[in-house]
Amino acid sequence: MTKTLADLIEDALPQTQCTKCGYPACRPYAEAIAAGEAHINQCPPGGQQGIERLAAITGQRVIPLNPVNGFERPRSVAFIDESLCIGxxxxxxxxxxxxxxxxxxQMHTILPSQCTGCDLCVAPCPVDCIVMFPVTGDATGWNAWTAEQAEAARARHDFRxxxxxxxxEENDARLAAxxxxxxxxxxxxxxxTPAELAEKERKxxxxxxxxxxxxxxAAKP
Incomplete structure (x- = not known):
């Protein structure tokens, strides 16, 4: 099957699904770039190397990462202080x-090998028991991430x-039934009585x- 431009762009994204690009996931960002609605410099996890990859695919010039979306940093993994977690x-x-x-x-725990470092879990925590620890030394962008890790993250995101x-859909079906x-x-x-009939019609x-x-x-695509 021939890949679309959006497919090729998505393949070049790190699949952290972090939303820092301003879109709810990597795929919508890829589609926005393909449609000319987003720039190629909105993905901090991909870093400058990611921008260069997107430039090569789209034919656009290489530009710096937009600081509005964040900064290129070493990849981090979330850690939960289990003594503070309230479940x-x-x-x-x-x-x-x-x-x-x-x-x-019940106490929660992070699976480090599956964490993409998106840090989306930090803000919702009501007891501030989650912190992000850098795990790649000085390596940033695609030097801190691999194609295999990106593909595994995409598969987990799509499955979820x-x-x-x-x-x-199952919940909607239960409510409809x-x-x-x-x-x-x-x-x-x-x-x-008229009052009973009126109440029946109201119901x-x-x-x-x-x-x-x-x-x-249910009819919506």
């Missing part, structure tokens, strides 16, 4: 590559995205509106 799961929800293990009200989408059952119960209610309207919203949501 809130906010870091797990924030991690784009499922590199954090834990459960509600698919799982979350599946969970949303619940609404249909509720409508059936309302229709079965015996209503004799029908509310449930019908909820079902229609669910239908429209």
């Amino acid at each position: 809130c799961t906010l870091c797990i929800q924030a991690c784009p590559v499922d590199a954090i293990l834990g459960a509600a009200k 995205s698919a799982r979350l989408q599946r969970e949303r 619940k609404a249909v059952a509720k409508l059936r119960d309302v229709n079965a209610e015996t209503s004799n 029908r309207a509310i449930i019908a509106a909820a079902i229609e919203r669910a239908r429209q949501k």
Whole structure:
């Protein structure tokens, strides 16, 4: 299969999914570059070498990293102080590559080999128990990261995205089924007085509106 320009650009990104580029993940940033809506110098994890790679792919000139998006630094790995962790799961929800293990009200821990250093888990932590430790010495950009690590991170991110989408769809289906059952119960209610009939119609309207919203949501690509 022939790769699109966005595919080639995405392949040149480090797949840290850090959002520092201003987009929710590496793929949307790649698509924005391909569409001429973003510049090639918005990825701090890729560093200057990453900009050179993107310039070669897009035919654009090499420019410095935009400081608005951050600075090129050694790659870091998150560390959780387990003595302070309260098990809130906010870091797990924030991690784009499922590199954090834990459960509600239980201690969490980072999987260092899977952490991309995105630091998205730091800000949500309500007890400040997460810190980022540099692990690559003076090496920055692609000198601190490999194509194999990038591909593994992309696979974990894509798997997580698919799982979350599946969970949303399953939840929507449960809610829709619940609404249909509720409508059936309302229709079965015996209503004799005008007030009872009006209340029954009110309930029908509310449930019908909820079902229609669910239908429209499910129809969206």
